[in-house]
Amino acid sequence: MKLSAPIFQLKRRAKLMARHNNIALHDALDQIARAEGFTQWSLLSSHIAARPLSATILARLDDGDLLLMAGRPGHGKTKLGLQLLLDAVRDDRRAVFFTLDFTEQQARRHIQSLIIDHDIEGDRVEIVTSDEISADYIMRYLSDAKRGTVAVIDYLQILDQQRSKPCVAEQVQALSAFAQTRGVAIGFISQIDRSFDSDSKRLPDIGDVRLPNLVDLGLFAKACFLHNGEAQFQNVV
Structure with missing residues (x-):
């Protein structure tokens, strides 16, 4: 049954x-x-909830939420982030992908590979690849964003690599305040620490997020952890 409007x-x-x-x-x-x-x-x-994972996550995101999508390399976190943006486009919401890891051409190829029908215009996902990406840059770019806009940042740890930018803790705090004020949902793709041992537990959790510097993970409202084809979505607080 198709709803008359997006869940949000x-x-x-x-x-x-x-x-x-x-x-x-x-x-x-x-x-x-x-x-x-x-x-x-x-x-x-x-x-x-019976819909695909990305659609389920989008339905559970509230305006102003910060979302953490975390996993080891190759376990689907980037795919999930891009699918989330395509679901936002399907709901006629603005969708923006901020990446310090991909070129625009690489990101476009990833997006096109995820489109299995023709009811989504993948070109509507805005892709931003500037080396200047930081909290300040993102807030300026989204300064005119309407409530319900969805943005994904690729990725959390890379925000901390340039000394000319504020530390990642300050950036996440600033983006949290901005998201709540503007009603924008922001997802962060995140790495998992190498110490995570899949033999002792099937999926990583909030304690396994790789943090070279301290970040208040309580600023994230929701999180999704992925490993070996499994995923767990949860409220952080």
């Missing part, structure tokens, strides 16, 4: 309904769900 817009509609009608948010969510053909919001959420 339905959530926003429910919040406005709750405020204007002075009712509990869960009652407003259930009313929205019934209008979409579900008896309650939990059933609508279950319907969303």
